[in-house]
Amino acid sequence: MPTKDVYTLNDLADGILQQEDADKPARLAVIGWPVAHSASPQLHQPALDALDINCRYIRIEVPEGRVVEAFDLMREQRFIGCNATVPHKFAALAYCDEVDPAAQALGSVNTLRFDKDASRGFNTDGVGFAKAIEENFGSSLEGLKVVITGAAGGAGQALTSHCLRSGVRKLVLVNRSQGKLDMLVKHLNPDEQDAEIIPLSFDSPELAQHCLDSQLIVNTSSVGLKPDDPSILPAECLKPEHWVYDAIYEPAETPLLKLAKQEGAKTANGMSMLIHQGAFAFQHWFPDTEPLPHMQQALGN
Numbered sequence: 001m002p003t004k005d006v007y008t009l010n011d012l013a014d015g016i017l018q019q020e021d022a023d024k025p026a027r028l029a030v031i032g033w034p035v036a037h038s039a040s041p042q043l044h045q046p047a048l049d050a051l052d053i054n055c056r057y058i059r060i061e062v063p064e065g066r067v068v069e070a071f072d073l074m075r076e077q078r079f080i081g082c083n084a085t086v087p088h089k090f091a092a093l094a095y096c097d098e099v100d101p102a103a104q105a106l107g108s109v110n111t112l113r114f115d116k117d118a119s120r121g122f123n124t125d126g127v128g129f130a131k132a133i134e135e136n137f138g139s140s141l142e143g144l145k146v147v148i149t150g151a152a153g154g155a156g157q158a159l160t161s162h163c164l165r166s167g168v169r170k171l172v173l174v175n176r177s178q179g180k181l182d183m184l185v186k187h188l189n190p191d192e193q194d195a196e197i198i199p200l201s202f203d204s205p206e207l208a209q210h211c212l213d214s215q216l217i218v219n220t221s222s223v224g225l226k227p228d229d230p231s232i233l234p235a236e237c238l239k240p241e242h243w244v245y246d247a248i249y250e251p252a253e254t255p256l257l258k259l260a261k262q263e264g265a266k267t268a269n270g271m272s273m274l275i276h277q278g279a280f281a282f283q284h285w286f287p288d289t290e291p292l293p294h295m296q297q298a299l300g301n
Helices: 009-013 040-050 067-076 089-095 101-106 125-137 154-165 178-188 207-212 255-262 271-285 292-298
Strands: 026-032 056-061 081-084 111-114 119-122 145-149 170-175 196-201 216-219 243-246 266-269
Touching (some): 009 067, 026 067, 040 056, 067 111, 089 119, 089 154, 101 154, 119 271, 125 154, 196 207
Parallel strands (some): 026 056, 170 196, 216 243
Antiparallel strands (some): 111 119
16 A cells, blocks of 8 residues: 555544555654645654654644544554644643643643653744744844734744743734734733733734834744735834744745845744754654754755
8 A cells, every 4th residue: 555645534543554565654743634735744754764763754634623533543553753733732732641841831732752651742833933033043032022923823822932931021912813812911911921012903003113113023823825915014014123034934935024025124934943843843752863954954944
């Protein structure tokens, strides 16, 4: 039986992975709904091969509501671990027997390790993001004034939490849904934070002023994925001194990044975050390995 680009939960349940004519057994996966777009196999498989680890990393499409079934089947079939992407990061958190404190603080899990005694959960999004900012702009997050668009989404919440843990000075949270934004701010307990937290809607008259007062602008929304999407922020929110980071990596230049570049700002896309969070995930499965150079080479970063 030939291998596939994307497997289904039914494939997993039917034991198809055990019947394939593959040189290496499938022992790692990324789950999502959908998941065909995920670049995780192109990231992890070259590192596995370079480090002579005898296993295959695959994509499995898992519908919402069936995450527990998927993880149970993986454990039965001796998977080492798994990555969880949208929309399964919250369900992954609930499934784990033990959760790393950083993942607990971020409120979601994107990396699971299936040990014999327990399923353990981690979140590498925050540390991957911090490494990406350092790599692209030569700065840590500490002391920065940061704007996050799409802040109330899953990725936005994770990066918001990590920014606060990293000691940013000011955090402007921008979102289309005011209700979700209000819930996020309440959860963050702004009175207990050292950073100034400012929630804004996209139509706020104060948006441009707060953007121009910031150093780093980060888009975590899905605006920019489609060819006809507009820039998530208008030109009046951008200046040459800005660092503009878009968590989207395909397309490589989103409308926001194109506009920011035209305004003279320094820009970077989400490929660096993808690579760094992937390297941290890999090290949760295989401690004392150095996958990063192999991942960077594989994705041309």
